[in-house]
Amino acid sequence: MxxxxxxxxxxxxxxxxxxxxxxxxxxxxxxxxxxxxxxxxxxxxxxxxxxxxxxxxxxxxxxxxxxxxxxxxxxxxxxxxxxxxxxxxxxxxxxxxxxxxxxxxxxxxxxxxxxxxxxxxxxxxxxxxxxxxxxxxxxxxxxxxxxxxxxxxxxxxxxxxxTDRLFYEHGVPQIHTALSWSATIGRQERPGLLSSLPDPRDRARVNRALGRLPLQAVDVQVAGAPVPFWRDFVAHAEPGDTFWSQADHDADYGRMxxxxxxxxxxxxxxxxxxxxxxxxxxxxxxxxxxxxxxxxxxxxxxxxxxxxxxxxxxxxxxxxxxxxGKPVRVHLQQASRWLEFDNWPPEDVRETLLHLGRGGRLVTRPEESAEPSRFTYDPADPTPTVGGPLLAPPGKQADNASVEKRDDVLVFTGPALGGDLDVVGPVRATVHVRTSLPYADVFVRLCDVDTKGVSRNVVDGIQRLDPRLSADEPGPDGVRAVHVELFPTAYRFRAGHRLRVQVSGGAFPRYARNMGTPEPFGIATEGVSCDFEVLHDADHPSHVAVHVR
Structure with missing residues (x-):
């Protein structure tokens, strides 16, 4: 032995x-x-x-x-x-x-x-x-x-x-991660040699369960019994609920x-x-x-x-x-090399704005006038997501063609790059929107379009609009500037490729669908469609900010 x-x-x-x-x-x-x-x-x-x-x-x-x-x-x-x-x-x-x-x-x-x-x-x-x-x-x-x-x-x-970084990312419940993990911990100690090993059927079970409403008890469908974490997750998602404060420990970094x-x-x-x-x-x-x-x-x-x-x-x-070596070491994706820095974010980068323009274009400066772009988000047919940061595969980059052809996704594409472009650091977006409902989500994704026209996701982010959450009320014209924090990255967009930005009202089942009402997401069964206007003129300069090295 x-x-x-x-x-x-x-x-x-x-x-x-x-x-x-x-x-x-x-x-x-x-x-x-x-x-x-x-x-x-x-x-x-x-x-x-x-x-x-x-x-x-x-x-x-x-x-x-x-x-x-x-x-x-x-x-x-x-x-x-x-x-x-x-x-x-x-x-x-x-x-x-x-x-x-x-x-x-x-x-x-x-x-x-x-x-x-x-x-x-x-x-x-x-x-x-x-x-x-x-x-x-x-x-x-x-x-x-x-x-x-x-x-x-x-x-x-x-x-x-x-709480804000995982369970309810910028106010939006990460239901795919929460239910996938609930399925794992709910079954991990059951008798049997294979009980602790990944089950390829889990992914299908989770996706089927997340497609049902209400979500409150779908843990039983994936784990065979109630899972305390899932019940806590759906019961304590409302604004002002302090239950999860015991899971946050970022008050005093100096004591680490x-x-x-x-x-x-x-x-x-x-x-x-x-x-x-x-x-x-x-x-x-x-x-x-x-x-x-x-x-x-x-x-x-x-x-x-x-x-x-x-x-x-x-x-x-x-x-x-x-x-x-230096304290920060990061992999530059699509370049097969590692970079070292003294700090994160790195200091030797410059901010570049990618403005949403007329005709689905990405432009270098806001246009003087442009008609708003419009779409309707329907919780009965929620905008899907592909790829991205998930608890387990499939994730990472994926072909976004199936999403980008939908009527509820706006697409803005830049010109072919004359040389390699290294984006290294935080990525943020400001999107000026007018919505028919006060309850809505704004999802923004930055993609890499190759020379064959295949669009693959690089980073994304989501922000919930909820009158109970947001201190910045819409202006007199009903427009609000929504600030969306996308994931940071270190990524090379190669010469000949194009940058593309998607704007939509959700990314399901990674995130819970927004039902358009104040009803708690765990018990909601009826949704209301939401009409979006995305403004991108000189007075409303919607853009994505990247840091270029």
């Missing part, structure tokens, strides 16, 4: 791109940690063999299991490098007591675990945390509050703010220890991840960032996580050399 474990470790290290290193270690399973409310959480404790002295601890708090693939990917590789790792199952998962209601108890449970660890004779008081996605969130839930501070953290592919973070241009956490990095550096926190051409959990992303974690921990826990 020991020989098999060593062989499995060598294979895992090779897959992760880690130098082969085999420090012997022991695993103590089912270590019980009491919580203040009487619940007990279980963990697996990895410790280098033959060491009696206190050592620092790398804490990993995960809802997907302490052993199996997650143990092999996120704990064992660090243990083979001589680190002491404490991998804990979060509340209500894989033997830990209590109920798993995601994002609601991680601060209290995490702080109690850290306090317990520091009292153990095998812990020297120094604690780091590691992991991505949900167990990146478990780091944000405690790192700003731990006293004394943690030594360092590595919150990858995650965000300090879960040194941070190393990895994400991908097609990762659904990207925008929040980069906003966190910028805020950390502004607060004076030591931080590093890697952004690659990946969707959430892609193998290349996981390899980079493993490699950067090993260097970060060796430096901060063992006094090893600091990471080399």
């Amino acid at each position: 020991a020989r098999f474990t060593r062989l499995a470790g060598l294979i895992a290290d090779k897959a992760l791109g880690l130098p082969t290193k085999a420090v012997p270690y022991e695993v103590r399973k089912d270590v019980a940690v009491p919580m203040p409310d009487g619940v007990t959480l279980l963990a697996n404790h990895y410790r280098p063999s033959g060491h009696d002295e206190p050592l620092p601890v790398v804490l990993v708090r995960v809802p997907y299991g302490r052993a199996g693939a997650f143990g092999q990917l996120f704990a064992a590789p660090l243990a083979r490098r001589g680190f002491q790792v404490f991998m804990q199952a979060t509340r209500g998962t894989f033997g830990s007591g209590g109920q798993f209601r995601p994002f609601t108890s991680e601060r209290d449970d995490g702080l109690a675990t850290i306090e317990w660890l520091r009292k153990q004779p095998w812990c020297d008081g120094r604690i780091a945390m590691a992991g991505g996605s949900y167990f990146g969130h478990t780091q944000w839930a405690v790192a700003p509050y731990a006293e004394p501070p943690l030594t360092c953290v590595m919150p990858h592919i995650t965000s300090a703010n879960m 220890p040194p941070v190393s973070t990895v994400t991908g241009w097609w990762d659904l956490f990207l925008a929040g991840n980069l906003a966190d990095y910028t805020a950390l550096r502004a607060a004076g926190v030591e931080a590093r960032l890697v952004v690659g051409p990946w969707i959430h959990g892609e193998p290349g992303e996981l390899r980079t996580v493993a490699q950067t974690d090993a260097v970060w921990l060796e430096h901060h826990l063992n006094g090893g050399p600091a990471p080399t």
